Amino acid sequence: MKKILYITVMLLMVVVAYGQNCVRMTIDGGSVNYGSIAAAVAAANEHSGAVLTLIDGCEVENDDDIVVKSDMTIDLNGNEIYGFYKRLMTISGSKAHLTIRDSRGGGQITLESDSVAYCLYVQDKGAVTLENGLINCEMENGAKENYHYGIYAKGSSKVTMNGGTVKVHDKSNMYGIYSTGSTVTINGGTIEVSSSRRSAHALYAASGTATVNGGTLKSTFGYNGTAVYLGSSVTATINDGRFMSKSENGTMQCINGLGTVEKVKILGGVFSHEMNIEKYTGDKVLVVLDKESANYKAGYRLTLAAARDMSVARNIVKGISYNTLEEALNSAVKGDTVVLNNDYTLTQNVTVKDGVVLHLPHDLLYTWSGEKPLSVFYTAHNEVSPYLYRTLTIADGVTLTVEGELNVSAMQLSSNGGSTACCGIPTGPYALIRMQGASVIDVKGKMLCWGYVAGSGAVKIQPKATLYEAFIIADHRGGTRSEDLEKKGVYPFNQCYVQNIEVPVTYYCGATEIVATNMVFELENMDYINDVTYIGNGDKGLFQMCSGSTIVRRYDAATDRMTYDINGNVVLGSMAIGFDSKYYSFPINSYMTLRVNGNMQLLYDYTLMPGARLEVAEGAKVTISEGKKLMLFDRQDWGNYGITGYVLPLAYTVANGNDNRSVRWGGTDGFSAAAKERLMSSAIDVKGTMAVKGNIMTSQHGADITTTGDGTIYIYKGGEAEPQTMWFEEKIAVDYREVPVYGMSLDRPGNIALMGDMNNDRRLSMTDANILVNALLRGDTPAQADITADGIIDRNDVEMIFHFYLTR
Numbered sequence: 057m058k059k060i061l062y063i064t065v066m067l068l069m070v071v072v073a074y075g076q077n078c079v080r081m082t083i084d085g086g087s088v089n090y091g092s093i094a095a096a097v098a099a100a101n102e103h104s105g106a107v108l109t110l111i112d113g114c115e116v117e118n119d120d121d122i123v124v125k126s127d128m129t130i131d132l133n134g135n136e137i138y139g140f141y142k143r144l145m146t147i148s149g150s151k152a153h154l155t156i157r158d159s160r161g162g163g164q165i166t167l168e169s170d171s172v173a174y175c176l177y178v179q180d181k182g183a184v185t186l187e188n189g190l191i192n193c194e195m196e197n198g199a200k201e202n203y204h205y206g207i208y209a210k211g212s213s214k215v216t217m218n219g220g221t222v223k224v225h226d227k228s229n230m231y232g233i234y235s236t237g238s239t240v241t242i243n244g245g246t247i248e249v250s251s252s253r254r255s256a257h258a259l260y261a262a263s264g265t266a267t268v269n270g271g272t273l274k275s276t277f278g279y280n281g282t283a284v285y286l287g288s289s290v291t292a293t294i295n296d297g298r299f300m301s302k303s304e305n306g307t308m309q310c311i312n313g314l315g316t317v318e319k320v321k322i323l324g325g326v327f328s329h330e331m332n333i334e335k336y337t338g339d340k341v342l343v344v345l346d347k348e349s350a351n352y353k354a355g356y357r358l359t360l361a362a363a364r365d366m367s368v369a370r371n372i373v374k375g376i377s378y379n380t381l382e383e384a385l386n387s388a389v390k391g392d393t394v395v396l397n398n399d400y401t402l403t404q405n406v407t408v409k410d411g412v413v414l415h416l417p418h419d420l421l422y423t424w425s426g427e428k429p430l431s432v433f434y435t436a437h438n439e440v441s442p443y444l445y446r447t448l449t450i451a452d453g454v455t456l457t458v459e460g461e462l463n464v465s466a467m468q469l470s471s472n473g474g475s476t477a478c479c480g481i482p483t484g485p486y487a488l489i490r491m492q493g494a495s496v497i498d499v500k501g502k503m504l505c506w507g508y509v510a511g512s513g514a515v516k517i518q519p520k521a522t523l524y525e526a527f528i529i530a531d532h533r534g535g536t537r538s539e540d541l542e543k544k545g546v547y548p549f550n551q552c553y554v555q556n557i558e559v560p561v562t563y564y565c566g567a568t569e570i571v572a573t574n575m576v577f578e579l580e581n582m583d584y585i586n587d588v589t590y591i592g593n594g595d596k597g598l599f600q601m602c603s604g605s606t607i608v609r610r611y612d613a614a615t616d617r618m619t620y621d622i623n624g625n626v627v628l629g630s631m632a633i634g635f636d637s638k639y640y641s642f643p644i645n646s647y648m649t650l651r652v653n654g655n656m657q658l659l660y661d662y663t664l665m666p667g668a669r670l671e672v673a674e675g676a677k678v679t680i681s682e683g684k685k686l687m688l689f690d691r692q693d694w695g696n697y698g699i700t701g702y703v704l705p706l707a708y709t710v711a712n713g714n715d716n717r718s719v720r721w722g723g724t725d726g727f728s729a730a731a732k733e734r735l736m737s738s739a740i741d742v743k744g745t746m747a748v749k750g751n752i753m754t755s756q757h758g759a760d761i762t763t764t765g766d767g768t769i770y771i772y773k774g775g776e777a778e779p780q781t782m783w784f785e786e787k788i789a790v791d792y793r794e795v796p797v798y799g800m801s802l803d804r805p806g807n808i809a810l811m812g813d814m815n816n817d818r819r820l821s822m823t824d825a826n827i828l829v830n831a832l833l834r835g836d837t838p839a840q841a842d843i844t845a846d847g848i849i850d851r852n853d854v855e856m857i858f859h860f861y862l863t864r
Contacts, residue, residue, distance in 0.1 A: 094120035110135035132163025147182035158189035209238035256281035416487035445485035452493025470574035480573030519566025527571035664738035676744035688738035690757035742767035
């Protein structure tokens, strides 16, 4: 029989089939091509040991019934098997053993469905072995909630995972590997599940046997989700592996009392969970391992003998541990990732080489945040105060040079607005770099700072380098109000911060800072992480640096104040976190000082929130562009214009051990008497020159606008502006409150010059025009005559005076 089949296969090789061939079956040294995976599997069922190699993508039609009944291997070979069906592939019977591998990389088996769905369905003593490749099960966009399974095993079947990845993501009940009465062995690979609304379990063993010897099991999101779920009659052994969950059910859950957990042994592995275990009671077992021990509900007999990795750093690509971070970084080559395993003090200069990553983790799984930080959506149950997880100390005089990538890891708190949550702020465990004395982090490549950098050193962001940092939003509106806000022209928040790095940061022209936050906007009907340019070059960023310029950012933890020293030529532009600030008046937060030592042009409208300061140094110049406004508030005039009542200062110095982020300044109206005393007026102090080609607007009492020495504010548009109305959101969320504002008074003390006011009577008239004409005839060019602000004093300036005089 075998000989006849072999001859049949060889004859088929001679026939050139018309149509697309996507699978090549190889058996007994011969091969034949098939136009569908269903036809190839059916042919392979007649043999034992056939290898099916994908030579192109294969789509499974709805009427295809793919049942594996013999021992065969599918090599994805970098291609995809795709289907929209209840069961993509069934492995059935004691002779059925399917091995899945991917010899070229990038191959996957993908199932989309809007009903109960099984990517691989194993039954009746069948067996599946996953060597590598991706098993991907997902819901069709917009489909109703249901149950999705990456691999489903029942009836004394076997599932072995040596490598590869199983992913199940969407809003239904999601299971990576689901086993009932079967044997599951996980030796390696990754299982990752998430659900935006329902359950998400990486390994769910309802009954049977489960053994985990390695690999990574993650439940990244789920109302009810675990890395490992063990049913009432499971025998389970955890020898090693990495396990993570974020739901209230913990990392590992065993049900139905001691009868279950007596059969469960944990002999190794690393467990990570973000929630507070004291919240959970009942018949759940929540296993959370730190470096040395496990925490679990008293009375449950779980054995633990996990070996603690005492090394300082580990190259997770090579699998090598090191006793010093310097040694680990010096040994690393392009493509390597070095993880800081334990707290450490760097005592020698060292370089993170190009192509190398230094990861300071916020959990034992080395969870990677990347350029877009991981987020935890705010609810009343999961606002976890930040707490220190891993510290790298850089000793006095030591320089850490970053040519590759430095990742200071943490999670961000996400919010839909209208809550007490500060969107984008670190939550839960975080990594910290503690700098001492004259230590330096010199960034020439990339630095991702979702955690904190604090102490007394300095960070330098060199040309072509990129810094990533959290954009923290307080006192904001999102959710269902976003569309209404956009129609009203109201910016959705009025306090925003960038201050995860608390040591001085110097940005050199050519450097870039990208900031990110996670916020829900009803406009998009989704939550998403915005990553936008904060400091950039050309026409990008809120701060746009021109050639030769630098910006030095300094944070004072004692006053919780951030100062930006602007050197050289810098343009204040816009940024789009959900809403593009160029169409609104962008808020400069209450604890920010802009100190201009060179030249800065304000390109759009901006608001100095109560307490914010703009300082123009001697010899420096600030220009408000034509048609644009700078708005200031006097402390007496600030009222219920924010969602919490008054302004909502963030006031946090977590990295310095003073967690004030949840302090809302007390009082039933969100603003205590003591806090009100601390509230300062917006302020401008000019020692150099301020050229107002647009307008400066203030609330009724005028804020604090002063000049010092020879400092002068030049008004180019001819006197006090007409009263205008700024809109700010009220505390109660249904309407808006008008805030009357006015042009800056020319009667204010100090050097406030009305350009073209030749006789200094603070008004423009025919007299000023005559004086200017006579001056020009004599060859004089008085500076205050440049009313057109073009640097040239000529007849155009005379005509402009006539224009103002005749139109007033």
